[in-house]
Amino acid sequence: GENVEQHPSTLSVQEGDSAVIKCTYSDSASNYFPWYKQELGKRPQLIIDIRSNVGEKKDQRIAVTLNKTAKHFSLHITETQPEDSAVYFCAADGGSQGNLIFGKGTKLSVKP
Amino acid sequence: NAGVMQNPRHLVRRRGQEARLRCSPMKGHSHVYWYRQLPEEGLKFMVYLQKENIIDESGMPKERFSAEFPKEGPSILRIQQVVRGDSAAYFCASSPTALRRRSGNTIYFGEGSWLTVV
Numbered sequence: 652g653e654n655v656e657q658h659p660s661t662l663s664v665q666e667g668d669s670a671v672i673k674c675t676y677s678d679s680a681s682n683y684f685p686w687y688k689q690e691l692g693k694r695p696q697l698i699i700d701i702r703s704n705v706g707e708k709k710d711q712r713i714a715v716t717l718n719k720t721a722k723h724f725s726l727h728i729t730e731t732q733p734e735d736s737a738v739y740f741c742a743a744d745g746g747s748q749g750n751l752i753f754g755k756g757t758k759l760s761v762k763p
Numbered sequence: 764n765a766g767v768m769q770n771p772r773h774l775v776r777r778r779g780q781e782a783r784l785r786c787s788p789m790k791g792h793s794h795v796y797w798y799r800q801l802p803e804e805g806l807k808f809m810v811y812l813q814k815e816n817i818i819d820e821s822g823m824p825k826e827r828f829s830a831e832f833p834k835e836g837p838s839i840l841r842i843q844q845v846v847r848g849d850s851a852a853y854f855c856a857s858s859p860t861a862l863r864r865r866s867g868n869t870i871y872f873g874e875g876s877w878l879t880v881v
Contacts, residue, residue: 687872694873695854749862755805
């Protein structure tokens with residue numbers, strides 16, 4: 652079955668710097684890769700997603716890149732702000748029936 | 764359009780009791796997913812259901828846990844004879860169709876049910 656690895660597990664940056672989170676997946680049949688942001692005690696919220704027919708997607712300060720050959724995808728946050736502090740999860744539709752399999756998460760801290 | 768609704772939001776059970784968690788998917792969604800999140804950990808897939816069918820239960824513990832999504836009413840995750848290790852947040856999510864079926868499809872999470880076993 653699908654296995655999603657996510658790095659780093661924690662990331663601390665200064666406000667205004669960029670943050671990059673990387674994920675790899677194992678199932679070559681996966682073609683949908685969403686990213687979720689989860690604040691403490693809250694539900695995961697979709698922030699951006701990408702499908703296998705696209706190499707890069709951008710939404711304001713957030714961008715995601717996908718390399719299908721290498722089976723990895725990354726989240727890029729530019730001009731970070733304290734409110735970006737949260738746990739970020741990557742996922743791939745790699746379950747046997749296409750359900751989402753998640754990475755273990757990255758705790759991002761943005762210091763003012 | 765209401766989102767994914769879960770109840771109860773918080774549930775306290777004594778060891779050995781039963782816990783029932785309910786999930787109403789978004790309007791028009793017929794696919795439901797249950798995930799468990801232990802404190803300070805990631806989202807672990809448990810079960811994927813469509814109306815009246817279990818599609819994938821590969822993440823469900825073999826004993827004490829069961830799930831259903833009847834033709835009418837919410838999906839229910841049932842945990843029998845709870846133990847302290849069952850304490851976690853249980854998130855339900857829904858999608859209109861299977862993820863691999865349709866481009867532009869995604870899953871949306873409910874607010875979660877926090878189970879505490881004392």
